[in-house]
Amino acid sequence: MTSPEPLKSILLVEDDPQDVQLMLAALEQHHLADRVFVVHDGAEALDYLYYRGEFEHRSRGYPVLVLLDLKMPKVDGLEVLKTIKSDELLKAIPVVVLSSSRETSDLAECYRHGVNGYVVKAVDYQGFMTSVRQIGAFWGKLNEPPPSLRAGGT
Numbered sequence: 001m002t003s004p005e006p007l008k009s010i011l012l013v014e015d016d017p018q019d020v021q022l023m024l025a026a027l028e029q030h031h032l033a034d035r036v037f038v039v040h041d042g043a044e045a046l047d048y049l050y051y052r053g054e055f056e057h058r059s060r061g062y063p064v065l066v067l068l069d070l071k072m073p074k075v076d077g078l079e080v081l082k083t084i085k086s087d088e089l090l091k092a093i094p095v096v097v098l099s100s101s102r103e104t105s106d107l108a109e110c111y112r113h114g115v116n117g118y119v120v121k122a123v124d125y126q127g128f129m130t131s132v133r134q135i136g137a138f139w140g141k142l143n144e145p146p147p148s149l150r151a152g153g154t
Contacts, residue, residue, distance in 0.1 A: 008033050008034050008035075008064045008140055009033060009034060009035040009036065009037060009061075009063045009064065010027065010033045010035070010036045010037070010063050010064065010065045010066070010067060010136070010139075010140060011036075011037050011039065011045065011048060011049070011063040011065070011066045011067070012024070012036055012037065012038045012039070012067045013039050013040075013041075013042065013044075013045040013066060013067065013068045013069055013072070013077065013080065014038070014040070014067070014069045014072075014098070015040050015041055015069060015071075015072045015073060016069070019069070019098075019121070019128075020038055020040075022125070022128055022129065022132070023036075023067065023098075023132050024036060024038070025129070026128075026129045026132035026133050026136065027132065027133075027136045027140075029129075029133075030133050030136065030137065033064075033065075033136060033140045037063070040072075041072045041073045041074040041075065042072050042073075042074055042075025042076055042077060042079055042080040043074040043075045044074075045066070045068070045075075045080050046075065046080060046083060049062070049084065049090055062089075062090065062093055063093060064093075064094070064139065064140065064143075064145045065093070065094050065095075065096065065135075065136075065139040065140060066080075066084065066093055066094070066095045066096070067096055067098055067135070068080060068081060068095055068096065068097050068098065069097075069098060069099060070097055070099040070101055070106060070110075071099065071100075071101065077097060077099070078106075078109055078110065078113065081095055081097070081110060081113050081114070081115055082113050085113055085114035085115075091114070092145075092146045094116040094117075094139055094143070094145075095114075095115050095116055095117075096115070096116055096117040096118070096119060096135055096139065097110050097115050097117070097118045097119065098119050098121055098131075098132075098135075099118070099119075099120060099121060100120065100121045101120070102120050117135070119131055119135060
């Protein structure tokens with residue numbers, strides 16, 4: 001008898017309410033994660049990952065993927081990425097940047113700091129939904145997370 005597959009969760013870090021709605025719809029429509037936790041800025045993302053503030057008592061464990069916007073208030077996405085990838089406990093978490101920026105400097109900086117993927121947000125509805133579905137399908141279903149991310153979910 002095989003044991004049930006652990007819950008797979010995604011942390012979505014996005015300050016645009018419309019983009020949040022579209023991403024959640026695409027992930028849910030294709031059953032790409034058991035749970036999606038949404039935070040609206042980089043400071044909340046770090047609080048979530050480090051069990052601080054309002055997230056102090058959340059369930060233990062880490063997401064199998066962080067979907068990260070770059071341009072956000074309080075703490076920007078690049079700072080969140082740098083923090084995740086420089087922390088021994090967090091660096092195994094895949095981080096995919098979803099940004100409207102096509103700036104070569106943004107792309108280069110993200111890869112310099114260990115981003116696992118960089119996707120420019122499509123401006124049309126169908127393109128946006130397809131991008132999110134493909135990201136979710138790969139990271140949420142196909143990719144085998146490291147052992148440290150398998151047990152417990154978030």
